[in-house]
Amino acid sequence: MECRVTQLSPLQRLWLTETVRLREEHAGPLDDLEANRHARSAGGDLAARLQTRALWLAERDGLLGALQHWLQGARLALLVLVVLAILSGAGLAFAALGDGQGPVNVFWALGSLLGLNLVLLVSWGLSLLFAGEQGASLGRVWLWLSEKLARDAKAAQLAPALLLLLQRRKLNRWALGTLVNGLWLLAMLSALVMMLLLMATRRYGFIWETTILGADVFVTVTRALGALPGLLGFNVPTAEMIRVSNDTSYNSELLRQAWAIWLVGVLLVYGVIPRLLLCAFCAWRWITGRNALQLDLSLPGYSPLRERLMPSSERLGVNDIAPEQLPDVQAGHTDLHANGALIVAIELDDQHPWPPKLPDAIMDAGILDSRESRQKLLEQMTRFPPARLVIACDPRRSPDRGSLALIGELSRSAADTRVWLLQAPPGQALDADRLGDWHTALKQLGLPFATSLPLNWLETGHD
Known part of the structure; x- marks a missing residue:
């Protein structure tokens, strides 16, 4: 047991401690005499003894194994979402450029590449500001899929404990934010790479079309959208190029390249870079908050354990009411140094x-x-x-x-x-x-x- 426990990260130790607390809160006190004795022997402050006690109980009751199954399910669920993100990004690029048989409407293509991403980005930002922990539907899908792939009934207790543990320092938003923005970053990179591959292997012509708007509107919008990419060295079509784009007789090689570079630059600046910055920011906030995470010793579940784990004097007699159902009896051996x-x-x-x-x-x-x-x-x-x-x-x-x-x-x-x-x-x-x-x-x-x-x-x- 000691070997398996030492392999746990600080977050996983806190996670299992919170899971045991929730179990006792809903099902009553566990049979913990031996666990308390190990905790007292291990020493440390109250938080350290609570973790030692909880990890011993988690090993005995199968929660440690359930945690490993849940983590395996979480990795598999993340892999599924990564594959879906990459395929979705490639699909956006195909939908935007088509098969090359006809000209590409640059603004329809831009809407296909960035429309859904920008809408969901704004929605995520608003939910972060006004709804606190709500709005991370993709994160909830990942948690649900992780639980299903774990295939362990005891793993069902882990997700609620993790959410409660992280909510105390509002880390849910940053953990799920890292996941959501990371997946969208993969989708945008996949779309960018696929678009470059399509442009490198097919001949695309670019046009814009309108019924009620004038050419000046498209010139203004194109120049405005190309301002930030222009700072990074991406060329922006000139006003003359934009005006003659609808005339296929003027749709020269230089004009096609100008529109292709503009489209790549806009996707990079407004699709890839925002998601990259947000993913890095959420990851920084998550790592900082995770490293500062500690047990909340004021919770009702921990208060009764203080005297048992850090007794001011040794007392005899029954401390706890016997549970209705005792755990299965198990033998074993210690991994500590033994002698005599x-x-x-x-x-x-x-x-x-x-x-x-x-x-x-x-x-x-x-x-x-x-x-x-x-x-x-x-x-x-x-x-x-x-x-x-x-x-x-x-x-x-x-x-x-x-x-x-x-x-x-x-x-x-x-x-x-x-x-x-x-x-x-x-x-x-x-x-x-x-x-x-x-x-x-x-x-x-x-x-x-x-x-x-x-x-x-x-x-x-x-x-």
């Missing part, structure tokens, strides 16, 4: 003498028969995990959920664990069905077990 050997027993009666005769190198943790003794040992093992652990159990007792949960929790704090199923006291016999239940439960946990003390393994690590 430890043996411990769970709820033995007086008929089993304890401890057995042990070499000096093996530590005896005694018999766990109370909540206090369990918590004390778990706290110690969290700080100093043993390399080898043997857990002694009395198979005359039923393998209840509490005992199995404790075995799993102990195993997760050791590098390697084995279970010792004790023999029945003299004059008594083990119940075969109950012993079979122990075998089945320990196999499900994935822990090796034996009916004799693995003393050589405990001392040397070898059988």
Whole structure:
């Protein structure tokens, strides 16, 4: 687990912490005793301990895996949108210039290339000013598509948590703004490249047409639109060129090149450059805000955890009401540096003498028969995990959920664990069905077990 968690970015750690908070807000407190113990052992301020606790719970409950699935879906959704943007840009260029069989109306072509882009650009700007987080329909499509492509039911909890996390610093607008403007930038670049390819391989003539407007209007509009491209070195057709464009007999090579250069310059200045500048600005605001993002410790979900994660004094007794449904019991091992050997027993009666005769190198943790003794040992093992652990159990007792949960929790704090199923006291016999239940439960946990003390393994690590 530690390896997977260390690979998370700061944003992803905050994201999972917020997801766990929302889960507890809607479904009630989680079974978090072990998670709280790990958080206290890891140390740090309250925000750091909240993240440690949440990441442990996220790993246990499958949210960490769901996050990876959601990110994979998000990348795939982004790839789909990128491909659509490139194809759309190429389609705009085809629609604007046609197949070259007839003359191109320069203003219809300009409207095809820039009309929708400029309308949506103005709409995005107005929504940014007046509607706050609204108006980013393309961003919502990306979030929806990311969730669908993730194919993980638990991933459905991630998108709302991310939106709430980003809304506190109003980062939604900049994240979605980067996406929207980046996709339109790709579309405009695709249109520009395709237009250059078409102009390089086909012969286009350019005209303008009108019924009620005079030639002076087109001269004025053409010169005005070409003013900014002219500053970048793009030639603008002269007034005489514009006036004679409708006369095909004067539609010379020089005139066609002048209109082609003007069209390329206008697309670059009014289509590509604005989207490039806006994408860079949104990305800068997004990165700056993301780096400053922190947990809001004033939220109701975090306040009850302060005393449990940063206790002013250790208190005994039940802290939380038990959840209606406990998570599945799981065994495991620690990835931390472990050393030494430890043996411990769970709820033995007086008929089993304890401890057995042990070499000096093996530590005896005694018999766990109370909540206090369990918590004390778990706290110690969290700080100093043993390399080898043997857990002694009395198979005359039923393998209840509490005992199995404790075995799993102990195993997760050791590098390697084995279970010792004790023999029945003299004059008594083990119940075969109950012993079979122990075998089945320990196999499900994935822990090796034996009916004799693995003393050589405990001392040397070898059988």
